[in-house]
Amino acid sequence: MIPPQINKFYVFDLSPEKSLARFCLRSNVQTFIISWRNPTKAQREWGLSTYIEALKEAVDVVLAITGSKDINMLGACSGGITCTALLGHYAALGEKKVNAMTLLVSVLDTTLDNEVALFVDEQTLETAKRHSYQAGVLEGRDMAKVFAWMRPNDLIWNYWVNNYLLGNEPPVFDILFWNNDTTRLPAAFHGDLIEMFKNNPLIRPNALEVCGTPIDLKQVTADVFCLAGTNDHITPWASCYK
Numbered sequence: 438m439i440p441p442q443i444n445k446f447y448v449f450d451l452s453p454e455k456s457l458a459r460f461c462l463r464s465n466v467q468t469f470i471i472s473w474r475n476p477t478k479a480q481r482e483w484g485l486s487t488y489i490e491a492l493k494e495a496v497d498v499v500l501a502i503t504g505s506k507d508i509n510m511l512g513a514c515s516g517g518i519t520c521t522a523l524l525g526h527y528a529a530l531g532e533k534k535v536n537a538m539t540l541l542v543s544v545l546d547t548t549l550d551n552e553v554a555l556f557v558d559e560q561t562l563e564t565a566k567r568h569s570y571q572a573g574v575l576e577g578r579d580m581a582k583v584f585a586w587m588r589p590n591d592l593i594w595n596y597w598v599n600n601y602l603l604g605n606e607p608p609v610f611d612i613l614f615w616n617n618d619t620t621r622l623p624a625a626f627h628g629d630l631i632e633m634f635k636n637n638p639l640i641r642p643n644a645l646e647v648c649g650t651p652i653d654l655k656q657v658t659a660d661v662f663c664l665a666g667t668n669d670h671i672t673p674w675a676s677c678y679k
Contacts, residue, residue, distance in 0.1 A: 441513050441516045473620070480574075482623065488626065489523050496508060513542065518545065521543065524659060538659055540662070542666065545639045638652070
């Protein structure tokens with residue numbers, strides 16, 4: 438299981454009642470979960486290829502431990518994008534180490550036809566890249582603010598009214614706790630994601646190069662299952678499915 442780089446791995450094990458890890462283990466599926474390091478400005482040059490190299494090492498370790506010839510992978514959000522690029526890399530090398538892949542809310546086609554388009558133009562994207570390169574990292578709380586302002590009634594004003602105007606205690610919600618428990622993104626990886634968002638390279642053969650190989654997802658033969666939310670404002674289901 439590969440979590441998103443901008444949030445923590447325990448989304449797969451939130452509680453005994455909300456645990457994909459527990460379900461897999463009870464189903465006799467040997468399970469491994471990656472926990473990404475929370476980068477500082479010292480890791481500012483970590484890019485997409487860096488994370489893919491880390492995944493390659495993890496895959497080899499899992500194969501060695503299990504004695505299996507291949508594995509099944511599950512990636513969430515940006516973790517799913519990273520998994521997809523890894524499979525394209527394996528296809529370019531002629532290696533079949535992944536039997537099947539599950540993608541959770543992972544946008545592979547960044548055609549703008551949703552609320553995100555309201556917040557994006559060339560100048561905004563370049564300013565965001567410049568800001569993270571100057572700082573060395575993109576702070577998770579900064580990205581969380583952007584996502585929250587995309588649904589202000591639910592994610593901002595609702596809490597102002599409940600907590601401050603009415604004086605109520607905020608409701609206990611494990612998913613929102615996880616969502617607010619953000620991590621940082623290295624500047625290089627943030628820049629790579631922005632370039633992918635701008636240029637949409639995954640839908641075009643050889644438009645993206647990682648770890649020294651061009652990526653053509655048409656060459657990937659592993660079975661893929663995609664899961665997305667019908668009302669997801671950040672990762673629209675149509676963009677995930679395409």
